[in-house]
Amino acid sequence: MDLQVKGRRALITGSSSGLGEAIARLLAAEGADVVVHGRDVTRTEAVAKDIGAVAAIGDLATDAGADAVATAAGEIDILVNNAGAYDTVGWPESSAELWQRTYNVNVVSGIRMIHRLVPGMRDRGWGRVVQIGGGLAMQPMAMQPHYNATLAARHNLAVSLARELAGTGVTSNVVAPGAILADATRDLLIGLAPSHDWGTEWPEIEANAVKSFVPNDIGRFGRPDEIAGAVAYLCSPYADYVSGATLRVDGGAIRSVA
Structure with a gap:
């Protein structure tokens, strides 16, 4: 199946390994001009070289890092905000400083890239923004309260952005993975x-x-390729009519009729 993304330029943040790498590989295989992002130069450049992509190095938790990545990426049609971090800290250890740091890394980093890249999509009349969220946004557990909350923020901002972009040809959606192997x-x-x-x-x-x-x-x-497939669909013209949506890829782990 041709997802019709050939020639579209796609930046996948945090794509030097894991889910991000799987997304980058699939979009590249579908003909997109991919930008692989990471903080580790060697690993990022290795993935980029392997799939014929461009490497963009920078720490999105800082304005300077986001500027460097945006400059290296150039005009982007598809932005997949995947970069983030998690730990196994519970409530007793989750200090206010940890909450702030996690929010910056998992939420504000994506906002930095939205501010830098989405205005160009709007001007050109076409674009895709996909947040990688998760089931813990809707059904949080006791552990990782700070991480759960950042996933919820990603889901929320995606819907708000969809409303902001109404009628522009740019869509904003979420892919929510379950437990991925x-x-x-x-x-x-x-x-x-x-x-x-x-x-x-x-x-x-x-x-x-x-x-x-x-x-x-x-x-x-779940497997990384299964998440990549969901992201690729939302990045394609087949998802023109999908806005502010959450596509759960979790094996039915989240029990909800909504």
């Missing part, structure tokens, strides 16, 4: 399997780990 996650689960009696073979370990940690209708963890 990265290499480090797989290694962790295999290491935990003996003490939790999850079995010895990977299919059994994954199924039992899902039941324990992230129950969902599919019975497994």
Whole structure:
């Protein structure tokens, strides 16, 4: 299926690894002119070279870093705000300073790029802005309260931006992943399997780990490529009629009729 993004220039923040890298690879395969972003020069340039993309280096938690990335990226048609950070800190340890730092990294960094790149989309009459959110925005857990709140902020700002951009040809939406299987996650689960009696073979370990940690209708963890597919759809002309929406890709983990 041709997603009709050939020739569109796309910046995916935080795309030197993980979900961001999967999104960058798929959009590049679909013919988009991709800009790979990261803070680590070696890793970012390696991904960019592998997929025939441009590398943009900078810390989006600072104005100077955002300026550097915007300059390297140039005129952008598609902005995917994926960059962010999380930890396993609970309420007792989540200081006000940690809340502020996490909000800056996970929310304000995306706003910096919106301010720098979306006006050009509006002027040209076409564009896509996609926030990477998550189910914890709607059903937060006790752990990571500061991280949960930043996901909710990403969802909220995406809808507000959609209203701001009404009638301009630029859309704003959210992709909300569930628990996604990265290499480090797989290694962790295999290491935990003996003490939790999850079995010895990977299919059994994954199924039992899902039941324990992230129950969902599919019975497994999501894959980065599945998130990339949802993002690519929202970036395509097939999503012209999608505005201010949240596309959940979580195996049915979030139980909601809305």
